Amino acid sequence: MMKLLMTGNLYRREIRENYCSFFLGKHHQNVRAFEVICKKNWNDSSHLITVIRVMTWKCGREWWYGCALTALLYPLTITITITSSHLFLEKQLSQCFEGEQEEQLSMIHRSNGLRSLIQFSRLGSSFSKLGPNSPFTSQAASSLQQLFEPTTSYRSDDEYANVNWDELGFGLTPTDYMYVMKCSINEKFSEGELNRYGNIELSPSSGVLNYGQGLFEGLKAYRREDGRLLLFRPEQNALRMKIGAERMCMPSPSVEQFVDAVKQTALANKRWIPPPGKGSLYMRPLLIGNGPVLGLAPAPDYTFLIYASPVGNYFKEGLAPLNLVVEDKFHRAAPGGTGGVKTITNYAPVLKAQAQAKSKGFSDVLFLDSVNKKNIEELSSCNIFIVKGNAISTPDTNGTILAGITRKSIIDIARGYGYQVEERPIPVEDLIDADEVFCTGTAVVVAPVGNITYLGKRVEYKTGAGAISRKLQSTLTGIQTGLIEDKMGWTVVIG
Template identity: 40%
Template sequence: MEKIKITKSETSKSKPTTDQLEFGRVFTDHMFIMDYSTEKGWHDPRIIPYQPLTLDPASIIFHYGQTVFEGLKAYLTPDEKVKLFRPEKNMKRLNRSNDRLCIPAIDETLALEAITTLVGLDKDWVPSAEGTSLYIRPFVIATEPYLGVAPSQNYQFIIILSPVGAYYKEGINPVKIAVENKFVRAVSGGTGEAKTAGNYASSLKAQELVADKGYAQVLWLDGVEKKYVEEVGSMNVFFKIDGEVITPALNGSILEGVTRSSVIDLLKHWNYPVSERRISMEEVFEAAKNGKLEEAFGSGTAAVISPIGELSWHGKNIEVNGGRTGKVAKQLYTTLTGIQTGKQADPFNWTINIE
C-alpha cells in the first residue's frame, strides 16, 4: 500500500465560533487527494493544504455526472479524544457506489487510513460544543477531458473536512413532511442505491415546492406505482405501528444508510419487533386512522434521528404522536449520539479512536 505523503499548511485559518457553525460552509486547513489513471491505477495519495482544484472544462464530471460521495463525522469525547462512527461501512458503500457508476474500486484500508490521518492532522478543528462535529466528505470525480459518453480513464479521490453545528438548534423536534406524488427520487435499476450527485440534484425541485408551503422535507414514494414509501428527504424512514417498527426494504432504489443499519441493530438489541418490508401510504394512513401509528422518524448522518410530527398526502393531514417526539426516536437519538461522542458505552464496537 502506497504511503500517504503529507504537506502541511504554513498558515492556519481562523476557526469559527460555535454560533458561527453552519453545515458545509467552512473547511479545515488540509485535504486529501489521490489520482487514478488506467496506466497506473490509484496512485500518489497525499495530504496537502486545502485549495481550489484545477480541471479541464471538458472533464467528464461536468458533463455526465460521473461522481460518487460519502458523508460521515468525527466527534470529540468528554476526555477530548476524537472518534469516528462505523467508517468502514461508509468505505464499503463508497465502493458499491463506485461500481454502479463504473468508477474503479478504491482500497478501503487506504481510504480509511486517509480519513484517520487527515482528521488526526486537523483534529483541532473538531468542535467541542454539544451536538457539534467534524463532517467528513470523501468523493470521487471523473477528470478525463472527453465529451464522449463513456467511463472516464482518469479520476481523483478527494476528502475534505468541515466543522458543523448542531443539526437541531433547539433540541430534537418533530417536522412536517409532505408526501411527493409527482416527482420521484429513483427507480429500481437506476442509481438510487448509489450515493451520487444526480440523485440529489433531481430532488431539489420537489423540496423547493414543499418548502414554500411550510414543509421541512418530502416523503418519496416508489417510482413505478407511486404507492410505496421509500425515503424521507435524503434520509431513510421508519414507522412504529402497533408496537412494530417498519422500514422500507432495500430494493435497488433506496440508499443503504449507515445510521439505518445502526437503528435496526439497536432496535433488535432492545427486543423491539423490526421489519424491513414494503409499506404503502395507504397502510400508514390506515394505521393513523385506527390509532396504531405511534411514531415516524427519519435516520441519517446529519440529523441522526429526525422525528416526523405531521404527514400530508393528497390533501389529507395526519398528526403523529400528537406532534411530539416519540419514546423510540428519543431513545435512538440519545443512544446513537451517546455512542458517537463516547458518553455511552459502545457494546457493538462501532467507534474507533483517532490518535
C-alpha cells in the same frame, strides 16, 4: 527537489546515502503524519519519531525545529526530502541548517526550548552506551516519552478554531486541509497527500462535469469529553463507495486507503472539531472522473478527495419535529437506476420538489415509488422509519433506496432493545395508523417527524419524552460521542 543533511556535528547541504528519509507528502503541523522509510542499520524508526515528536511538542515549534534539536543532541544523520509541493519550507529549513554549529546552538539557547534541551541532555548517559550510529532502545524511547509527555499548552492541534460553536448549522465552514489521491482508469489508487483546502482544477470536458461520473460519502468525527477523537463506522462508507464505484465504472480506493485518508483528514483539521455536545466535523469523501472525455465513456483519470466542515443540526428546526409532505408527482429514483448507490446524480433531481415543499413551510419531501406510486421510499437525503406498537418498519433496499449506515445502525440498536424490526414495502396508507415516524442519516442522525401531509390530509405523530425515536437517538449519539460504551465495535479512536 532539495535535500538537506543534518548530523550531530555538521549542518550542510548534501545528497548521499543515510539512515532514514522523511518524505513530506503527508506533512502537517507535527511529525505524526510522516512516513518513515528505513535504510541500512536503522531498524526501528519509531524511536526516532518519538524523539523528534517530543522535541517538537516541548519547544512549541514546527516539526523542523524538533528535527534540528534531535540532530544536535544525538549523533545521527537525517535527510529531509522536499518535493515541489512543499517548497514553502525551503526558507525555514535553510535558515535552520545552514551555518556553523555554534550559530545553531545560539539560536536554540535563545528559544523557549532551552529547558527541554537541558533536560534532554541529562539523558545522554542513557544513549552513550548505544554507540554513535545505533537506534534508541524501546526502553530509552519509553523513558523519553514519559519525561517529555506533551502538554496541552504546546499542542497547537488541540486549540479550537475561531468558530461560534453555539450557532453551527449545516453549512460549509472551510477548514485547513483536504486529502487528495489520484489514479488512471486501469490502475489502482496509490498513496495520497494532505493539501491546503482550496479549489481544484478540472477540464471542461471532464467526465464528472459532462456525464455526472461521481460519487460521494458523508461521515463525522466527534470529540470525546477526554479530548480524544472518534469516527463512526468509516469502513462501512468505504465499502459503500466501492459498490457505487463498480456501478459507475470507476476505480475506487481500498477500504484501508479510504479509512486511512479519513483519519488523516480528521487529525489535520482537529482544531475544527467542535467541543463535546456542540456538533461534529462532517467529512465529505468524493470520487470523481476528472479526466477529459468527449464521447460517452468512462473518464481516463480519477480523483479521490476528502474535505471537511464543522456542523451542527441538519434541519433548521434543530431537534424540533419535522413537518413533511408526500410528493406524488416527482420521483427520486427508478428500478434499474442508481438510487441504491450514492452517486452525485441522485440529488439534483430532488431539488425542484424540495424547493416547492419548503416554499409552503414543509421541512422536506417524502417520495413514493416511481412504478405504482403507492409505497413510501425515502426523503430527499435520508431514510424513513415508522413505528406501530412494538414494531418498527422501514422500506427495504431494493435498488431505489440508499442503504444508509445510520439506518443499518438503528436497525441493530432497535433489535437489541427487543423491538420487532421489519424491512418491507410500506404502503403510504400505513402512515395514517403509525404511532411514530422518524428519519435517519449521517447528516440528520435521528430526526423525529411531527406530522406528514398527504393529499391535503395531515397526520400527527408522537414525539418527545417517551418516544421510541428519542430512545434510539440517545443511544446512537451516546455511542458516537463516547458517552455510552460501544459494545458493537462501531467506533474508531484516532487521537
